[in-house]
Amino acid sequence: MDERRGLVVGHVQSGKTASYTGLICKAADAGYTVVIVLAGLHSNLRSQTQLRLDEGFLGYDSASESRGGGRQHIPLGVGRIDPELRPDTITTRLERGDFSRRVANNFAINPGRQPLLFVVKKNARVLKNLLDWVLWAANDREKETGRRLVSGVPLLVIDDEADHASVDTKEQPRDENGAFDEEHDPTRINGLIRRILFAFEKSAYVGYTATPFANIFIHEQGRTAEHGEDLFPRSFIVSLPVPSNYAGPARVFGLAETADRETLPPLPLIRHVPDEESGGWVPPKHRNGHRPRWRGGDDVPPSLEAAIRAFVLVCAARRARGRRGVHNSMLVHVTRFTAVQKEVKRQVEAALGDIGRRLRHGTAGGDPVRLALRRLWEEDFLPTTDEVVRVMRDPALPPLAWGLIEPELANAAADIRVMEINGTTGDALAYEEHKATGLNVVAVGGDKLARGLTLEGLSVSYFLRATRMYDTLMQMGRWFGYRPGYLDLCRLYTTTELAEWFGHIAEAGEELRGEFERMATVGGTSRDYGLKVQSHPTMLVTSRVKMRHGTEMRLSYAGTVSETTVFDTGAGVRRRNLAATGRLLARLGPPTPHRKRDNVLFWPDMQAATVLEFLDAFATHPEAPKAHSGLLRQFIQAQNAIGELTEWSIAVLPGGEAPVRLASFDVPMVRRACKPGTEQAPAAGRYVVRRLLSPRDEGLDLDEAAWRQALADTVEGWERAGGEATGRDRPAMPSGEGFRKSRSRNRGLLLIYPLNPSAAGGGVPFVGIGLSFPSSDSARTVSYRVNNVYWQQELEDAA
Incomplete structure (x- = not known):
């Protein structure tokens, strides 16, 4: 055979x-x-x-x-x-x-x-x-x-x-x-x-x-x-390589910088659905037969009404850009139950019908729907187009003045049909039959829209369907794909939690793809190259029965950077961390002038005990497992036991904001915006940022020779990946991985950032920390699910 x-x-x-x-x-x-x-x-x-x-x-x-x-x-x-x-x-x-x-x-x-x-x-x-x-x-x-x-x-x-x-x-x-x-x-x-x-x-x-x-x-x-x-x-x-014009999870939700890549900022396409709307209309754990009601009325919630208006604007804008006769689709995916989908379809039809009637019969200047559409266009769509054009460098996305949109609105709304896509109705997405004229459709559905099926011209998605499995959730993301000439018009309406979950899965997926590429580079196959997927504290990589032959492992912090990106907004926690930072700086004494960055407070050659004492007093958020002060402390202690991470450099990084008093120092605070899609999170007790560190900060403790070696390693990695063929310029600064490789095993780096609290509603300042660890052959670990090949290799290595 x-x-x-x-x-x-x-x-x-x-x-x-x-x-x-x-x-x-x-x-x-x-x-x-x-x-x-x-x-x-x-x-x-x-x-x-x-x-x-x-x-x-x-x-x-x-x-x-x-x-x-x-x-x-x-x-x-x-x-x-x-x-x-x-x-x-x-x-x-x-x-x-x-x-x-x-x-x-x-x-x-x-x-x-x-x-x-x-x-x-x-x-x-x-x-x-x-x-x-x-x-x-x-x-x-x-x-x-x-x-x-x-x-x-x-x-x-x-x-x-x-x-x-x-x-x-x-x-x-x-x-x-x-x-x-x-x-x-x-x-x-x-x-x-x-x-x-x-x-x-x-x-x-x-x-x-x-x-x-x-x-x-x-x-x-x-x-x-x-x-x-x-x-x-x-x-x-x-x-498969991803084309530059593909808007996938990494592009939509962004990627944090790692040892192997630079930060990829998210596109500004996500719109937050407040928890009160998602929970009050179609709750996450509703039953079959649930009747969607918004504050007692037979209506869609405000966020879905905004999404429908956005879709009308998209259809009008594409017509104004000369794209008549093309398919335009909107996705509404909030439940798996067909009976509930039927109710949602009816409510969406009513909301869309009301918009259409007002556009046909309302006055041009004073109708509330027309005014709301104009406000949405000028305050949301125009600035988003500017930002997407800047990021994507796409000249095919011209901004459109309201005067070009308004004449198209009535016809655009009139052409939209609402369809229920499941196994119980006769509705079908007959794109082929409408190839000449274009099909404009709001597709309300569940499982049939969850995997494989393509929604042509999909621009607006309203998504509340939660699942805790990486693969199932990612496959529900029908909004990924190619959007030539209308990427700036696309919108995803979802909850803060779901956006965070998608972001984590995007990170885990990119890391796994990196494993595949490394396997190919060394000429290996999955028979002899073990594979791992980063775990999540509340999600599953896939269903448990599909992971029978997977093993949970905790893998090392060594060679990585750990940074706080989720903060507890409680005033007591903030005060505790400010006090812990003040005590640390008072204990350190006068700083040493830094050879390149004179505004940085810098203390080289500190003992590990000082860092351990600080981490013992410092509180991190429980939803930040990569930057958990207790786990970090345990890891450093374990490395100390084998003679590693015994010496530390400590730096306080100032920003350009108002100062905060830390011991005897007035340190200008750093500003970090809320991670896109988490703007409402502070109300729920969390302040979430995309990145705390600036990449160059990881090289603060290196001398000139080590810095040059880090740059040489970075350039070598760039050349090994394909050089200019990757679309990236030759590195002029070392990567985080380069800095960490150049640091000796006995040295760690603690970075401290006083954060302006304005993005989280003001009050007591936050303190963020980052720890940069050198490479090591031994370490405590981050949690991964590993396949059987990986596990057997671990057993063989341990034998």
């Missing part, structure tokens, strides 16, 4: 279908005869995938039939390039065009024939019918077992959304030697996929997903006699 198992990691709504269409074409050129695409759980997603493969691989409309019953091969897409290349297909783009034994029996699996395409749902009945047909059409038998086998006909299986429904979630028994039970019965869909692969002498399985968390936790040794190998991507994992 010749079997390969691989995984391609893309980004949500980034063009994975285009990628595997290209892979299918190359595989067909290389001799793969049968191609099976597993295209999600729902018929509309399967149909959408078939449509794209009609254009990109088949070259004709799979649904067109001649009067005699045979297919009328009307050229499409690649079919217009070379109409002689005609793969066959057993499935069609119709909603009911999934696999059919009746149609399939007209075909055979033979070596040397034209490629044969199947685009099927991940549905047990469909896959069982497909397996039965494959075994019926098999042309050989395996000598050892006598089982039916397809030989001489290579199979390629593309598993779209490979982390969804394909992973075996059953407990897998083992014998006394740790080997898996050969008679194990896996979950139905996983078992059928594996049996189809196992029926071919030569097969390749390639999973595609933007959220590979579940896939890396498949056990690498999983196998049964009936099903063959499990779907662990043992042969390769490829991380």
Whole structure:
């Protein structure tokens, strides 16, 4: 048997279908005869995938039939390039065009024939019918077992959304030697996929997903006699590069600086939904049959009304930019229950209808809705366009004066339809049928909108559906993708908590992609390169049953920087931290003048005991596990025990604000704005900033030689990553990783920042701290979920 198992990691709504269409074409050129695409759980997603493969691989409309019953091969897409290349297909783009034994029996699996395409749902009945047909059409038998086998006909299986429904979630028994039970019965869909692969002498399985968390936790040794190998991507994992014009999680929510990257600020597209609105209208833990009510009335809450108005403005603005006849979509995803979705749809229709009537019949100058739309445009959309143009450097986003928007409003609102997208209604997103005129739609839904399905021209999203699993939550983010000519008009309305969760998942996802890239750099595969995903105190990486073969580990602070970015707004905590800082500075005595930055208060060559005493008195927020004063203290003590981190440099970094008294020093405070999307957090007892440190601050304690070495290491890393091909200029300053690599193991750096409290409503100043740790071979740890390969390597290293 010749079997390969691989995984391609893309980004949500980034063009994975285009990628595997290209892979299918190359595989067909290389001799793969049968191609099976597993295209999600729902018929509309399967149909959408078939449509794209009609254009990109088949070259004709799979649904067109001649009067005699045979297919009328009307050229499409690649079919217009070379109409002689005609793969066959057993499935069609119709909603009911999934696999059919009746149609399939007209075909055979033979070596040397034209490629044969199947685009099927991940549905047990469909896959069982497909397996039965494959075994019926098999042309050989395996000598050892006598089982039916397809030989001489290579199979390629593309598993779209490979982390969804394909992973075996059953407990897998083992014998006394740790080997898996050969008679194990896996979950139905996983078992059928594996049996189809196992029926071919030569097969390749390639999973595609933007959220590979579940896939890396498949056990690498999983196998049964009936099903063959499990779907662990043992042969390769490829991380697709992200184009510069893609607005994904990292771009929308931003990324903090790490050892491997610079800070990426978020785009100003997130709008906060107050907790009282999300909890009072459709609470997070509502039941089926819940009736959405806002303050007792049968109305949408103010934030959803604002989102609907924003969508009307988007449709008008795109018309004003000359983009008439294009699709425009708005997403409303607040519940999984179809009965509640029906109520939400009705309320959205009422709100939209009221806007439309007022625009048609209201007075041009004094109508409240028209005035609200103008205020929203001038106070929100125009400044956002300016900022997005500055960040993205996109000249195709011209600002539009109100005089160009207002004439388009009435027609824009009149064209919008509200649809309920679930399995109980006849509503369908028929974008193809409205290709000439454009479809303007508010899509109200739940699970059908949660994964895979593309909302064309999606600009405004209203999202309150909470889940604590990384992969499920990220896949619900339909707002990621390409937004040519209207990225500045896009908006995401969600809660502060959900925005923070998305930001954490974006960080964890980027870190995992970095692992994939390092694995590729050293020429490794997931068979021999262990993988890990950063954990979260209140979220799950994926469902527990998908992580059966994962292990929770705490990994080291060594070689990292820890900084406070979440602060308790309680006045008592603030006073405690100011007092602890004052006592520290009084104990340190007169500072040493810094050789380059004369405004910094700097004390080199301090003992670890001084830092430990300070951390013991300093209070950090419980939701900041990376900067927890207790854990930091334990880590330093553990390193002290082996002769590391025994000496410290301490620096107080002043800003440009009013001074605060710390011991005998008047230190100008630093200003840090609230992290976007958390502006209301201070009212809930939290003040959240994106970054506390400035990158260059980590080099404060290095001498000239160490600084030059840090820069050399940074430039070397830039060159190793591709140099100018990465789109970044040659570094002129060391990275944080470069600074930390150049610091000796016995030295740490404590940075202290007095913060102006105005961003959190004023009152007592805050104190932020950052600790920069050198690299080390031993350390206490940050919590990660690691896969079995990683865990076994840890055990081997410890042996």
